[in-house]
Every structure is written in C-alpha cells, then in structure tokens.
Amino acid sequence: MLMLYFSGTGNSKYIANLFCEKTGAKSYSIEENIDFKKEIEEHDTIAFCYPIYVSSIPRIMKDFVLKNAENLKNKKLIIFCTQLLFSGDGARIFTDLLPKNYGEVIYAEHFNMPNNICNTKILSIKNGEKTKKYTKAAKKKMDRICKDLEKGKIKKRGFNKISEIVGKSQSKHWPSVEERNKSSVKVDEDCVKCGLCAKLCPMKNLNLTDDGISQNGNCILCYRCVNACPKKAITVLINKKPKEQYKGING
Numbered sequence: 721m722l723m724l725y726f727s728g729t730g731n732s733k734y735i736a737n738l739f740c741e742k743t744g745a746k747s748y749s750i751e752e753n754i755d756f757k758k759e760i761e762e763h764d765t766i767a768f769c770y771p772i773y774v775s776s777i778p779r780i781m782k783d784f785v786l787k788n789a790e791n792l793k794n795k796k797l798i799i800f801c802t803q804l805l806f807s808g809d810g811a812r813i814f815t816d817l818l819p820k821n822y823g824e825v826i827y828a829e830h831f832n833m834p835n836n837i838c839n840t841k842i843l844s845i846k847n848g849e850k851t852k853k854y855t856k857a858a859k860k861k862m863d864r865i866c867k868d869l870e871k872g873k874i875k876k877r878g879f880n881k882i883s884e885i886v887g888k889s890q891s892k893h894w895p896s897v898e899e900r901n902k903s904s905v906k907v908d909e910d911c912v913k914c915g916l917c918a919k920l921c922p923m924k925n926l927n928l929t930d931d932g933i934s935q936n937g938n939c940i941l942c943y944r945c946v947n948a949c950p951k952k953a954i955t956v957l958i959n960k961k962p963k964e965q966y967k968g969i970n971g
C-alpha cells in the first residue's frame with residue numbers, strides 16, 4: 721500500500737504515520753519532489769489523507785489528484801480526512817475529483833483532531849496534554865480500521881445521502897472564500913524577516929524580500945505559517961493576531 725498525504729499543521733501527517741506504522745504502507749507527503757506516477761503504478765492500494773477546509777479538500781490535494789487521476793483508474797482507494805468536528809462528506813468528496821468508475825473505495829474514515837485556526841477567539845487551541853485525548857481516540861480508531869481492512873470489511877464514512885447534503889451545504893461557500901483570500905496573508909511589524917514562513921509554505925506563496933514578506937496570491941489557508949511564525953506576526957483569513965499558536969499534535 722502507498723499513503724499520500726497533505727498536512728498543513730501536522731494532524732493529517734500524524735494519521736498518515738499511524739496508518740503506515742500499523743500496515744507497513746509506504747508514505748509520502750504530496751509536497752515531496754518524487755516521481756509519484758511511478759510510485760502509484762507500483763501499488764495496488766493507494767491511501768490518501770488530508771485536512772478538511774469547510775467540508776472541502778485543500779486545493780493542493782485537489783490539484784494533485786486531478787493531475788494523477790488517470791493513474792488511479794484501477795486502484796483500490798482508502799480515504800482519510802482530518803477535521804476539528806465535522807465535515808459531512810469530507811471523505812466522499814475525494815471521489816468527486818475522479819471520473820466515474822475510477823478507483824474503488826475500500827475504506828473511508830474521518831478523524832477528529834485539534835483545531836489549527838489560531839487567530840479567532842471562537843475556536844480554542846489545544847497544545848501539550850490537551851492533545852492527548854485526540855491521539856488516544858485516533859489510535860483506537862486506526863486499530864479498528866486496520867482490523868477491518870484485514871478482514872476485508874468495507875466502511876465508507878461520509879458516503880450516505882445525509883452526509884452529502886450537510887457537506888454540500890457548507891462546501892458550496894468555500895470556493896468563493898478561498899478565492900477572496902488567496903492574497904490574505906498579512907505580516908505585521910513584529911516580523912523579523914527570518915524567512916521561516918517562506919520556507920514552510922506548501923504553495924511557495926510567500927517570498928522573503930529586502931522589504932519583508934511578499935505573496936504570490938496562491939494561499940490555500942492551511943495555517944502553517946500562522947502557527948509557525950516565531951513572532952506571531954502572520955495572519956490569514958481572519959485579520960487577528962494569534963494569542964496562542966497550534967504547536968501540532970505532538971507539540
């Protein structure tokens with residue numbers, strides 16, 4: 721098996737790693753610079769893992785799947801998505817990216833993980849001990865999934881009609897929000913021009929210049945830079961300085 725994942729702030733990477741530890745699957749972040757076509761060709765079952773953004777798939781993952789759709793034609797697919805609370809059909813929407821009858825979904829599951837939107841008071845940030853309940857629940861769920869897979873039991877979370885209706889009622893808003901916020905990265909006067917954000921950005925949206933950080937209008941709102949900035953100088957989407965940053969599931 722092959723696991724391909726995108727993770728903005730580490731939650732989806734954690735789930736991908738759990739799966740690979742248990743199954744021995746080979747794992748790559750889709751940000752890596754490797755021959756994915758060759759890797760996909762060499763495996764029968766391809767697992768995907770990504771975070772949910774308003775019941776939608778991050779654009780970087782969508783683009784990756786669209787680019788590799790032809791290679792996924794005859795593959796068995798396992799789909800995992802991570803979310804704070806709820807995505808409706810977060811795993812099912814992956815299949816919308818492929819032509820009909822491309823890929824056979826043998827398992828789909830959602831994992832509730834800590835929030836990574838750190839610049840709004842409405843959502844609290846959980847670090848350290850507070851992440852333990854998420855890792856415990858995720859491990860338990862992954863144990864169950866691996867047992868199911870061994871037995872050939874098929875489970876497809878988010879594939880029923882109600883999940884689809886609820887998911888679509890949320891995801892219909894996302895394309896316009898994403899479009900409006902492609903250039904929403906704001907860097908304040910606390911920036912020390914360390915360039916970490918530019919180095920970490922999965923979309924190469926940020927550049928370190930003599931004048932500070934510039935952007936290419938390609939932000940996918942993954943919140944990696946907002947959470948990683950050593951000076952809490954960056955915001956996206958919501959123009960509020962973070963009080964506490966998300967340090968990641970093991971942070």
Ligand SMILES: Cc1cc2nc3c(=O)[nH]c(=O)nc-3n(C[C@H](O)[C@H](O)[C@H](O)COP(=O)(O)O)c2cc1C
Nearest residue numbers: 727728729730731732771772774802803804805806
């Ligand atoms: C822009 C954005 C939108 C999000 N929308 C949702 C959502 O609609 N429902 C939800 O349960 N979680 C939502 N989340 C939370 C993330 O899906 C969750 O924290 C995820 O595990 C992050 O994964 P990562 O660390 O691999 O990037 C959102 C996060 C971001 C950054």
